[in-house]
Amino acid sequence: MKVKLRILRYDPEKDKRPHFENYVVEGQPNDQVLDLLNQVKWYQDGTLAYRRSCAHGICGSDAMRINGVNRLACKVLVKDVGRKIKIEPLLGMPVVKDLIVDMEPFFEHYRSVMPYFVNDDPPPQRERLQSIVERERFDDTTKCILCAACTTSCPSFWASGEYIGPAAFVQAHRFIFDSRDRAAAERLVVLNERMGVWRCHDIFNCTEACPREIEITKAIGELKMAVAKGRID
Amino acid sequence: MALSRRVSFLAGLRYRGKQGMLNFILHRITGLGIVAFVGIHVVAGFFGQQFGDDLSFALNTIYESWQFQLFVYFSVLYHALNGTRLTLMDLFPKLMRFQRELLWLQWAIFVVSFGFPSYFLIQTSLSSS
Amino acid sequence: MRTSRPIRSSGFIEYVLWLFTRFSGLLLLLFAAISMGVAFSLGGRTLLDLPTMTRWVFFPNPNHVVNSDIPDVSVGWSNAFWQIFSVLMIFLAAGHGINGVRMVLEDYISRPLLVAMLRVLLFMLWLACMIFAVYVILYS
C-alpha cells in the first residue's frame, strides 16, 4: 500500500528556513516508520538526514515527532499511525539538519545531576548486598535509553532550555533511590534549584512520550517528596 | 547554521499531548483569568467605594452579568478541581499510576458540579430578564 | 526490608513556594466551604440568587454588590473573627495567585536580573493587594 510521508526538511547549507517535503513510499502495515525513512533515503533522496541504529527501540537514536507526538521511528508501525505520516524533528533543541537535533544541551542537563554511582566506602570482596525489594525500588528508571523523547515533550522545557528536564530526573531517581548509593544529598541540592523539580507541573507529556514506558512523572513526584521530606523511602 | 531552539507558543500547542497537556493549558488559562478578574474587581471595588468612581461601577456591572458569572464559575471550579488533583498526586506520588483514572474522575465531578448550578443560573437569569 | 535513609537538603524558596501553592490551594477550598456553610446558616440562601450569594459569601460588605437589593448583612460579619478570617483568606488567595503569575512568567524568562526584578515587582503587587483588601475589610 502507498504511504504518504510529509517530512520537515532543513539543510543549513541550502535553506533559510525549514519546509515540508512529500514522499510516497510502498509500505506494509507492520513496517516501522524507520523502514519508510530508510526507503526514502536509500532509493529516493539520499540527502535526507536522521539518526538511527539498532532499529528496535533500545539505542534511542531515532526519537522524532511523528504525527505531532514524540516517538521512536523504529517503535511506531504504519498501522499505528495510518497512511499519512507527518515527521518533524524534536521540539526545543536546535535543529542542525532535517531530523537531526543538537543533543549537546540534553546531555549537559544529564551530566548536571551526577548520573553515576557514588559510594566511596571500600567495596567488599564480593558484591554489595541489596535486597530484592531495594532493587525493585528503582527498577523502572533503569530502563531509560536517553532518547530525549520525554524532555522534548515537556512544555516547561520548551519554555526554558535551562530546565533540567525529565530525562535527567529519571537518571537522578535511578541513583537517589539505589540503596547502595551515597550521593543522594548532592543530587537533591541540584534538583532543588530554580530550574529543578519544582518546574514540573505534572503534565504527563513525558510519561506518554516515553518509548520505554517509564512512569516518569511518578518518578519526579517521588523526587519532589524526597526533597520535601528530607529522606528517601 | 543550526536553527534556534525556541519553541513558539503556537508550535507548543501543536504538540499532540494527551489530556494532561490540555489540563495544564486550561489550568494556566483559568488561573491567570482568576488573577486578572479578581485583581481588577478588588481595585474597582475599592475605588468605587472610596471615590464613587464611574468606571469602577461600570466594571462591577459587567462582573454581575450572568454570562460573566458563568465564565468565572467555570474558571474557579476547574482551577480548584484540577489543582486538587495535582496536589493529591504531588503529595502521594503513588496516585500517579492512576493518573488517567483520576482525570476521568475529575471530569465527572466537574461536569456535575458545573452543570447543575449553571443550568439554574442560566434559567433564573433568562426568566428574570 | 526497605531502608529509609535520611538526607540533608538545603531549604530553598522554590520549594517553600511550591508547598505554599499546594497548601494555600487546599486551605482556600476549605475556607470557601466554611464561608458558604456559614452563609447558608445565616439565611443568605433564601435572599439571594446564586452568583450574588457567591460573592456575598466571600467578601461580605455592603458596597461589594452595587446593583442588588441585599439586606445589610455586614452587621453579622463585623466582628474580629470574621475579619481575621477574611484577611487570612485574602492573604492565601493573593499569594496563591501572584505566585502562579510568577511561575508562568519565570517559565518564559531566564535572565537572572529580570527574574529578580520581576520578583520584587510581584511582591510589591501582593503587598498592595493586601493593603487594599485589608482596608476594605476593616474600614468599610
Next chain:
Amino acid sequence: MQHQYEVIIVGAGGAGLMAALYASRGARTAVLSKLYPVRSHTGTAQGGVGAALGSEEEDRPEWHTFDTVKGSDYLGDQDTIEFMCEQAVPVVYELEHMGLPFNRTPEGRIAQRPFGGHTNNETGKNVRRACYAADRTGHMILQTLYQQCIKNNITFFDEFQVLDLLITDGVCCGVVAYELATGELHTFHAKSVIIAIGGWGRVWEITSNAHSYTGDGVGITLRRGIPAEDMEFYQFHPTGIYKLGILITEGVRGEGGVLLNSENARFMETYAPTAKDLASRDVVSRAMYLEMRDGRGIDGKRYLNLDVRPDTVNKYAQKDGRTFPDGSPYRLSAADVMAKLPDIIDFCRTYMDVDPVTQPMPVQPTAHYAMGGIPTDVHGRVLIDEKNTVMPGLYAAGECACVSVHGANRLGTNSLLDLIVFGKESGVRAAEFANQNGFVALPDDPVDFTRQQLDALRNGSGKEKAADLRQEMQKVMFDHVGVFRTQDGMREAVDKVRELKERFQEVRVDDQGYLYNTDILEAWEVGCLLDIAEVTAVSALERTESRGAHAREDYPKRDDKKWLKHTLAFLKKDEVELRYKPVTITKFQPKARVY
C-alpha cells in the same frame, strides 16, 4: 584538524568504555565514536553476563572454561579462555561496585539464570551462571560504564567516524576521523590506539544487529594489511523475530521456554538429548534449519514457535524433572514471565502483535555475532601474521577482536564477558605502552587515503546506488554463507561479492554537502561490508569441514587433523590470501561435542 592524545579508543560500546576507564587512569585518553556512546550495540544484549560466581548454586571458573572450550568446538585458544573465565568473577563484582543494578537473590546476592551450554561439569546439568539485570543486561552495562566515564571526566568525541588507521614503519600512530557535524577530517595522533568498534551483522539480510553495525574497524585494518582471523565463523542466533531478526534472548529458553515445530513437537529432544533447548547456539540454529527444510516450519513458512507460555513451560519442566535450587519442582507463572522478560514482551507486542504470555513467538535464526575479527593476544595487542608478530601501539577488544575465546561458536553470555575482560585488559596495556613509548611521527599527508575514498564516492559515475549493492550482498550472504553452507553456494557468493565490489566503483552519493552527510558515510560503510563479506566467503569456502557455526552440507564432520587451526585472511588488491596458525590447547584435548 589535528589532535594529540596518548591513547585513542575507537568505539564507545562496552569494550571501548571499559578500555577508556582503565586507559585514562594512566594516560591522556580520548574516545571516538560514530554514535553517541549510549547508542552502542552493547545496549541490546539481553540475557546476561557469564561468571562462575556461584551465588545460586555451586559453580567454578574451571567449569566455565571447559564449557567455553567445548562451545568453541575446540577452536578457541585455551589459555585465553582460561584467563577470561578466571577474570570473569572479579570483573563482574567490579561492575557491581560501579553500581550496575543486577537482579538479586533473596539473600541479596547477584541473581543468575541458566543459559545455553552452561553446565555443571560433574552432573552435566545446566547451571545458573548468567548474571542478569532483567532482560537488559547489556543496556545496564553500557549505561553503567558510560556513567563511570562521565564521573571520571573522560574526553569523548561523539559522532566522529573513524575512516582510517595511521601506521608509520609498522608502528600504529593514530587514526583519521570524519566529524559528522561538519564533514571535516580530523587526524588523531596517538601513542596507542584501541579498536573496539563492534561487529558486522549487516553483512547478512536477517540480523539482530544495528544499522550501524558495519564492521568499520575490520574494514580499516584489512585495508591497512592487517589480517582478519576466523572470519568464516559467524554466529546465527536461533531465536530472532521472524523476518525482522530482532533478538529474543536465550534467557527465554533459560526460563523454560521451548522451541516447537508445526507438529507442536519439541524437536530439540532429538538433536540434543541432554541439553535440549539449551544446547549451544550453533546446534539449535542448525536443528531449526533442518526442521524447516524438512517442511516442519509453522504453516510451511520459514519459522518455528518459541513458546514461553506458563502452561507449556510447566508441562516440559515437569517432564524434565527440573527443580528450583531448593529442590522444589520448577514452576513459572505469567507474573514471572512479565517480571523477567519485560523487553521481550514489549518487542513481541510492538512488532508482531503477539503476547508471549498467551501466544508462542514466531522465530527464525538471525545473524548475530562475529567470532572472528582482528587477531589479538590475551593483552589485546594486535597480531599481524601467523607467527604472532605484534604491531606496536595497536590494540583491539570486543566483538571486532578475535582473541580467540569464542573459537568456532560463542557461548551465550560470553560476549558481554569478552567486552569487559578484554576491554579492561587492553585499556591497561595500552596505557602502559603509551607510558613507555614516545609519539611516532605521522605519515606525510595522513588524510590522503581517506580523502581519496570519500572523493570517489562524491564523484562516481552514479550508475549504482550503495543501498542496492548492500541489499544484493545481504541476500547472497544470507542464502549461501548462512547457517548451512555448500561449495557451490559459497563459490557463487564469492563471485557475487566480487562483482558488487566492481560495481561499487560506480557509486555516487546524492548528498554532496558537508554538514551531517550521513549519505556518504553509509556508502563508505557499504564498502567495508563488501570487503568483509568477501573475506568471510573466501575463508569459509576454503575450510572443508563443519565446526561450530561453520556447517557445511558437503563436509558434515569436524576434521581435527586438517582443520584444527585458525584462518588468517589478508585482503590483497584482487584476492584474499589465506594463511593458518595453530590453536593453543592446554588442558582439554578435542572430543566429540554432544549436548
